Amino acid sequence: MSMIFEHTTLGQRVLFGTGQAAKKVAAELERLGSTRPMVIAAGPERPLAETATADITSALWWDDVVQHVPVEVADKARAAAQDHAVDALVCVGGGSTTGLAKAISLTTGLPIVAVPTTYAGSEATNVWGMTEDRTKTTGVDDRVLPVAVVYDAELSKTLPVGLSVASGLNGMAHCVDSLWAPRADPINQALALEGARALALALRGIVADPDDLGAREQALYGCYLAAVAFASAGSGLHHKICHVLGGTFDLPHAQTHATVLPYVLALNAPAVPELAGRLATALGHVPVGEAEDSALVMLHGLPTDESHTPAAVAVAALRELYAVVEAPARLSDYGFTAEGIPEAIERILKAAPTSNPVTVTEENITGLLTAALTGAVPSPAAATLIAR
Known part of the structure; x- marks a missing residue:
């Protein structure tokens, strides 16, 4: 049987290196020309985010992260990004954190540098999802694909076994x-x-x-x-x-x-x-x-x-x-x-x-x-x- 299919490969930089997150995040923001990044990290992940962003100066820290990305949370984060003249997003955390960054980027077009601390995988897709009235809506949009992903196993060491x-x-x-x-x-x-x-x-x-x-x-x-x-x-x-x-x-x-x-x-x-x-x-x-x-x-x-x-x-x-x-x-x-x-x-x-x-x-x-x-x-x- 002959093979007949169409395949699209998404364009994204992947930077892999244990203990190198801070250096790689700083280099990516410099490559993007960003001087006013917004760092997104849930409260419990603040120490990991501080490690990953030790070599940059942020314009805004955002810790209001909720699973399944409620629309109202996304709206608040978008408004804050606009108020602080943010020019890039750095998300440090799991799928909910990456999901919020995507929700912001969906309407603003801001580039995302994703630093995963879990194994969710959202950082490598152009899929977004938000929840409103007990209904989760998902979509596909290349604007939400992080321009770069920084993988550092040190940042996942504190993730409990379960x-x-x-x-x-x-x-x-x-x-x-x-x-x-x-x-x-x-x-x-x-x-x-x-x-x-x-x-x-x-x-x-x-x-x-x-x-x-x-x-x-x-x-x-x-x-x-x-x-x-x-x-x-x-x-x-x-x-x-x-x-x-x-x-x-x-x-x-x-x-x-x-x-x-x-x-x-x-x-x-x-x-x-x-x-x-x-x-x-x-x-x-x-x-x-x-x-x-x-x-x-x-x-x-x-x-x-x-x-x-x-x-x-x-x-x-x-x-x-x-x-x-x-x-x-x-x-x-x-x-x-x-x-x-x-x-x-x-x-x-x-x-x-x-x-x-x-x-x-x-x-x-x-x-x-x-x-x-x-x-x-x-x-x-x-x-x-x-x-x-």
Whole structure:
């Protein structure tokens, strides 16, 4: 079969170096000709932001950062930037901080230098998102793509293990979604699979030793690849589900993505066995003898008659990683309840991409949310599949 696809690579500078954030931030602002930068960092991240911006003088510090970027918060920050004649934005933090910088840039065109302290990946996409009236709206605009990203593993050392895991699995969700999102192509699939491999290794390393800077570097590398793949492939079913759960029910971003991911994989993987097999390999699954393989799958609750399908092995490999890193497992732990399922289903069905490998129905989304709510073991055999 011949390859026919169109791929766009976003233009962005990436500066990677442990312990070098301050020097690189200053150099980027000088390159941009900026003399009045606005530094955006949530209150708890002020010490990290001071480290990353030690070599510059800011015109304004901004610490009003709220997850899912409420419109009113974005409006206040835009007004402050205008009042202080800001000429560039430096955001130091996670996805919410980067998201606020993007919201400002969306209407002002101010260039962004992003300094991530988590593994969210927002810094490498041209996707913005804001929330109003319990509805999260996202869009694509090249104005919000940071002109430069400064990665420094030292700045992620203080991220607690639990948050590191949730954030890294948020990056893993970018990888998995990019395998079959609306604009998925062989290039972003390759990036996504390498990102998944790096993140799986990194998270195991961080859990084993939170001070392992090599593992922290791998996590940043993996989340960057995941985000580049996601920016190209677009938002798939997983992200549509999580945007509803986050924007409408105010669930925490990273933990929600981490919790939902195994269930979306279990739904879609049987319809794309070749991609599922490649994902299983990226996650560290090594084909072994039938007895050992069956034992691995049974350990994670999958039926033995499905133990050797690529979908089953991919789900088992992800579940094994989740067990090792003690990943988030139940939406009920973050405030979601069964009473919210009907509204969530209604919103998800409206947003679900028609290109999803499996036809999205009220029945399979009900099953997915119910299982994710309680932490039931995901199984491809349990999904109601209508393959495209």
